[in-house]
Amino acid sequence: MMIKTIKALYTIKLLTFKGIFYLLMSFRSVGMNLMALLYVRQKLSPDQIAINENDNCINYRTLYTQSQHLAKKLAAHCDIKPHQKIAIMASNHTIMIQTLFAIARLGADIYLLNTELSAKQLQNIQDAVKFDWIIHDPQIPILIDVKSLPTDHPEQISIYSLLKDKMPPYSGNLKVTHFNKLTVLTSGTTGRFKMAGRNSKAQNFISPFYQLLMKLNLSKYNRIYIATPIYHGFGIATLCMSVLLGATIFINKRFDAAKVCQLINKHNIEVITLVPLMLSRIMNYSVTQLRSLRCIITGGAPIAVTLVQRTINQLGKVLFNLYGTSEAGICLIATPDDLITHPSTLGKPVKGLSAKLMNNGKEDAIKGELYIKCAWSTQGKNWTATGDIVQKDSANNYYLNGRADDMIVSGGENVYPYELEQCLVNHPDINDLTVISVNDEEFGQRLVAFVVLAAHTEQTEDTLIDWLKPQIARYQMPKKIYIIDELPMTHIGKVDRKQLINRYYELSKI
Structure with a gap:
């Protein structure tokens, strides 16, 4: 591992005499801040293209x-x-x-x-x-x-x-x-x-960067597309990582699946960071144009098992799933090998991060709300609640079971939208879906599903309900299943649940 680390850092010119010299000079010239990353990289790779925005390069x-x-x-x-x-x-x-x-x-x-x-x-x-x-x-x-x-x-x-x-x-x-x-x-x-x-203390960047560098073999690549907004935690982390690597950063003002696929194909882009809904969109648009990708990094939202399996089956062992929080950044990493054997896993904790599961105020070995602690967290070395309900297996793989604040009480029963989503996603004719909760006069709250069907299918709300009945409890059954052409997406790339809630109340009046 030590030899591999030295080789990787040498490849990106950081562990060289010049790299160490310019790093020390950066603190004197510009200070310990984000500009120090750019100072070092422009000294080591002055003529390397830093940004390609619509073929305008700098x-x-x-x-x-x-x-x-x-x-x-x-x-x-x-x-x-x-x-x-x-x-x-x-x-x-x-x-x-x-x-x-x-x-x-x-x-x-x-x-x-x-x-x-x-x-x-x-x-x-x-x-x-x-x-x-x-x-x-x-x-x-x-x-x-x-x-x-x-x-x-x-x-x-x-x-x-x-x-x-x-x-x-x-x-x-x-x-x-x-x-x-x-x-x-x-x-x-x-x-x-x-x-x-x-x-901008060094420890806030060095440890997470090291984890990504080694687990994802990022020193091998020099063309990275940032699909998520840079104002998002996932996006700013990718920007910093790309500058440290000396990679060419490809960006567009807005995500468009067709443009992204064409850009990847034209420039032989090797790495892309995006959220699962974006991955689903580009996979649906053109798998052929994605053949140059060697590292697909997803995060920021749960990823469906079917999307994991489809990506690996069609593009190979290129998918990495990251779980992180705004307070600590990257917490768990699932490698392609992890996802092949455990396609629903969030991965394992990164080195230097401690994790525990809490259930009703007591630590639980199997299931509970995930708490994390690491030196680079904004909370210091204090335990931080993530708000995610997580399960852990004997091999230390973690699995998402839903958000603690998403739980609803329907007819006196505790219900999580995520559980219904994980059942529906296994239907062979469903490409995309999300589940929301709505107020209900009889039960207090109910679940409502919005699904996007694969082309040339003949599913209806009734056939989907019939398929669900033997698989979930009665109190988990959705009040309605709406079949729509496409899930609305926020600028970050997540499902716009607020828009779907408004659409439900509009449709329920008809």
Whole structure:
């Protein structure tokens, strides 16, 4: 293992004389923050393409110099200082990434916000945080009382105009800063949000990066597509990992299955990070165009057993399933070999992370709410509840049983939507599905399923109900099964349950 580690780090040039020298120099030149990653990489691989956005390419040297230039412009124009609170609301594009590195270089605390937040949700966050600035894509209206700067605008000063301004930006050298916070907002589209912030100490990146590097053999690849939004924890982790690897990062502002498949095929992309619904979409669009993929990394939501098996059967041993939390990042990893023998597993805990299951306040060896503890968590070395109900087998494989806060009481019985989902997903004619809970006058709450059928099937709600009856308990039976053409998807790539709940109440009135 030690030899394999040394070889991997040498391959990506980090464990070389130059790599170690530039790492030490980065702390003196730009500080211990995200910009240090870019400083090292632009020294080691200056001409390597860093970002490919719709075939508009920028190499690591240019990405670094432009991000440095932008940092100086933001210091002059916005007077951004260390430990100010700067929100970024932007989709995946080059300017967003440059902004991220520039703000880190200035030592300000960064808050990555969901681009689909409502004005009310944004105001609630502003009341709690008190941002000094919000940097946002121009199509996102900022309707709260806070200073704002668009990423681009035809008339106003914007990040783009600051990048293009060649005038001397700043009289003097930027102060070297260390350990600014990077905060990711979670659950923003549901109305119930929480913020998970972490500083840029080395341990917050080195241990998880090492786990990914070794288990996923990432040193072998240099073309990575980031399908998830960078403002999501999964996305920002992939960005940092890609810079450390010196890989070319492929991005698009929005996920489109056809464009993603075509991009993978055109550029022989080897690695993609995405959530299961995105994987399902590209597999349904064109498996043939995905043949160059050597490492598919899913996470952020449960993945169906049928999708796991289909991916491995059609693309080979390329699928890795990651389970993580906003507080700790990566917690469990399931390798292709794990998924072949246990297709529903979340994997095993990564090295350095402790896990336990709690049931009614007592530790349980088999099933309960998952608690995790690791040195790189935002909670330090304290146990943190994940909110997920998990089961563990004798080989230390973990399996998701549902969310603790998703449980409903239907006719006096405790019911989890996830259990019904796991049953329905085994139906051979169902391609996609999700289950929601709704209020019910008779039972208090009931489950409702939305399913997407495979082409040329003749299933109806009645035939699906008949198929379900012998497999689940009566209290788990859905109130309705709606057959729809496609599941609605949030910008993050998860099923938009809020939209489905609204659709149920609209349909129930008919």
